[in-house]
Amino acid sequence: MVESIGTKAGAVTDRRTVPVDAAxxxxxxxxxxxxxxxxxxxxxxxxxxxxxxxxxxxxRVARIRKAIQDNKFPLSPSTIADRLLALKLDWKSRDAS
Known part of the structure; x- marks a missing residue:
């Protein structure tokens, strides 16, 4: 059903303005x-x-440097790549909480 254009029954049609005092x-x-x-x-x-x-x-830098020298620092190429892409594209990495 298509409704007609114009005023409808019960619609407010009085649009008079009312003067307002200065603020x-x-x-x-x-x-x-x-x-x-x-x-x-x-x-x-x-x-x-x-x-x-x-x-x-x-x-912290000293601890990480020592862990790398002792081959005890876990390196994950996929994690490094993910974080580099996240940094480049201003994303949050999956590991970030």
Missing amino acids: AKVAAVRPVASDTPAVQSAAAEIASTQAAQPPVDTE
Whole structure:
């Protein structure tokens, strides 16, 4: 069955506009607490501390290097290939949780 185009019984047909009052004035913007000098100096201190340290876990690198030298590090060519493809294509590998 095809319904007709146009108004239907029971449909609202009154589309009059109603005047609206002006919006209330908004208070002036105050500075946020994070703009205080103490917060800025703490953030700068943390940033400088992090920048001074390398983003590498040197102990873990040393353990992996030793395991490779001792032929105890498990190498799986398929896992390496999967992770390289995932890195290249910005995918998550199957082993990632």
